[in-house]
Amino acid sequence: MPRAASTCSVLCLCFRLAFRILLKISVKMESYAAEAKFDCLLFDMDDTLYPLSLGINLACRKNIQDYMLHKMQIEESQVLGYDIDYDDFHACVHGKLPYEKLKPDPVLRQLLLSLPQRKIIFTNSDKAHAARVLEKLGLEDCFEGIICFETLNPSTEQDANEQKDADEADADGGSREGSDDPAPSRRGILCKPSLESMEAVIEIAKLDAKRTVFFDDSARNIAAGKAAGFHTVVVGTSALVEGADVALESIHNIKEALPELWDAAGEHVEAVLRPAAVETTVLA
Numbered sequence: 506m507p508r509a510a511s512t513c514s515v516l517c518l519c520f521r522l523a524f525r526i527l528l529k530i531s532v533k534m535e536s537y538a539a540e541a542k543f544d545c546l547l548f549d550m551d552d553t554l555y556p557l558s559l560g561i562n563l564a565c566r567k568n569i570q571d572y573m574l575h576k577m578q579i580e581e582s583q584v585l586g587y588d589i590d591y592d593d594f595h596a597c598v599h600g601k602l603p604y605e606k607l608k609p610d611p612v613l614r615q616l617l618l619s620l621p622q623r624k625i626i627f628t629n630s631d632k633a634h635a636a637r638v639l640e641k642l643g644l645e646d647c648f649e650g651i652i653c654f655e656t657l658n659p660s661t662e663q664d665a666n667e668q669k670d671a672d673e674a675d676a677d678g679g680s681r682e683g684s685d686d687p688a689p690s691r692r693g694i695l696c697k698p699s700l701e702s703m704e705a706v707i708e709i710a711k712l713d714a715k716r717t718v719f720f721d722d723s724a725r726n727i728a729a730g731k732a733a734g735f736h737t738v739v740v741g742t743s744a745l746v747e748g749a750d751v752a753l754e755s756i757h758n759i760k761e762a763l764p765e766l767w768d769a770a771g772e773h774v775e776a777v778l779r780p781a782a783v784e785t786t787v788l789a
């Protein structure tokens with residue numbers, strides 16, 4: 506056989522083989538999606554994707570106290586009932602955090618990328634803080650989406666304006682009788698640990714709570730997550746809290762504690778890990 510024809514045959518054979526392998530992986534992944542016990546992983550971010558010991562939480566608490574005392578001249582315990590400019594609040598509280606303490610976490614990145622389920626961040630923080638933390642940890646492309654303060658409270662600014670108009674109408678002798686809906690800005694902010702926030706996330710992300718694993722470092726959030734129907738994992742402690750199905754000292758222990766998340770994935774994990782390993786070798 507001429508050399509050119511022989512080379513062509515070998516190439517065709519390689520392409521056919523590669524196609525068959527890809528087809529096999531694709532079929533496996535589809536059957537995995539149908540068989541898996543869980544199809545979504547919902548992660549809190551602060552003190553869950555990085556340890557409490559970094560001191561970000563401590564700095565955040567201090568910034569909140571400073572904001573209350575210096576900007577609002579109130580104690581933190583008096584905050585209920587006060588109208589807050591949340592953009593200013595987040596800029597002051599989160600904008601001044603020691604972000605330099607957060608370092609890229611390639612181990613967690615590899616763990617997340619090897620998980621075949623949907624992965625979503627659910628944080629009470631604002632989107633600017635969430636984006637900055639994920640970027641610092643090197644995890645910005647590991648999640649399908651971020652549900653943050655602005656997601657759950659999209660109309661805060663509009664509500665504030667409506668409240669101002671309503672207050673002005675009241676001052677002019679106007680009446681809002683006939684409506685049992687509270688004034689918009691007094692409805693309160695939607696955030697963890699309220700059950701309503703969990704239900705909002707289920708609706709926004711179109712989750713099946715029974716097939717969702719919820720990771721959080723807060724005992725109160727875990728209890729609310731359990732009430733919403735999630736499989737719950739408390740992170741940052743080896744002791745179970747009320748409503749927690751699993752306790753993880755560190756998010757890095759996820760594979761040891763929840764191997765079933767990978768067991769059913771089969772060839773998907775190998776498909777994800779193998780190219781990454783090759784890439785690392787080539788780049789090095």
Ligand SMILES: [Mg+2]
Pocket residue numbers: 549550551552553721722723
């Ligand atoms: Mg947290």
